[in-house]
Amino acid sequence: MTTADRDVVQVVYDRLFHRFGPQHWWPAETPFEVVVGAILTQNTAWRNVAKCIEVLRRERLLNLDALSAVPASALAEWIRSSGYYNQKALRLKNFCEHIQSRWMGNLDDFLSQDMESLRAELLSLRGVGPETADSIVLYAAHQPSFVVDAYTHRIFSRHGWIPEQIAYDDLREYFMDRLTPDVKLFQEYHALLVRTGHLHCRRKADCGTCPLHGVSDRH
Ligand code: SF4
Incomplete structure (x- = not known):
């Protein structure tokens, strides 16, 4: 790895942080709420998830025991606005059942195991892919696993820093090899990339006012 390689990752972070400041992400009151949000946000925008979270909060279901006790069919109705709601209800129920049976209902113990074991588990x-797993590890367990998403891929590939075709784990490793394993840094970095994707690096790039404009000779 060249110094320039490592530098680019730092330069991107510095530029984004300078423009956008701290993002205060993930917006959740408890680790369990992070888990629920991480499953609900699969294939949908956060605004749809936020509506579901509010419904679940109102129904007093944002804790492991309460969610374990409701039938999947009722849960599906409460999370309808997140899309794929039947599937997501089953995924949430499956997660709760796993913690109840394997960890005697102790989510803290589950989240406190070492990072690689937690990620593997x-x-x-069922239904937990790498982005969901890393979001839970980073934002619920507060352990330094870098989260990559479609925006991360788009921003870094458009600038030519990573190949267009790159596997999730290779892209995650790209960041983890170049950054010190710092939970706050990883949390902030991911949130800043999401912000950049929302505001500028959409399908049609809006480079003119983007903080990353000019950071490479491609954009
Ligand atoms: S400069 Fe353009 S390509 Fe680069 S991140 Fe911003 S919008 Fe995307």
Whole structure:
């Protein structure tokens, strides 16, 4: 890895932080709420998830025991606005059942295991892919696993820093090899990339006012 390689990752972070400041992401009151949000946000925008979270909060379902006790069919109705709601209800129920049976209902113990074991166990659950698993590891367990998403890929590939075709784990490794494993840094970095994607690096790039404009000779 060249110094320039490592530098680019730092330069991107510095530019984004300078423009946008701290993002205060993930917006959740408890680790369990992070887990619920991470599953609900699969294939949908956060604004749809936020509506569901409010419904679940109103129904006093944002805790493991309460969510474990409701039938999947009722849960599906409460989370309808997140899309794929039947599937997501089953995923949430499956997560709750796993913690109840394997961890005697102790979410803190589950989240406190070492990072690689936690990530592997999350990935073994039905419907939990790498982005969901890393979001839970980073924002609920507060352990330094870098989260990559479609925006991360788009921003870095458009500038030519990573290949167009790159696997999730290779892209995650790209960041983890170049950054010190710092939870706050990883949390902030991911949130800043999401912000950049929302505001500028959409399908049609809006480079003119983007803080990353000119950071490479491609954009
Ligand atoms: S909008 Fe343009 S300058 Fe901004 S990250 Fe995307 S490609 Fe780079």
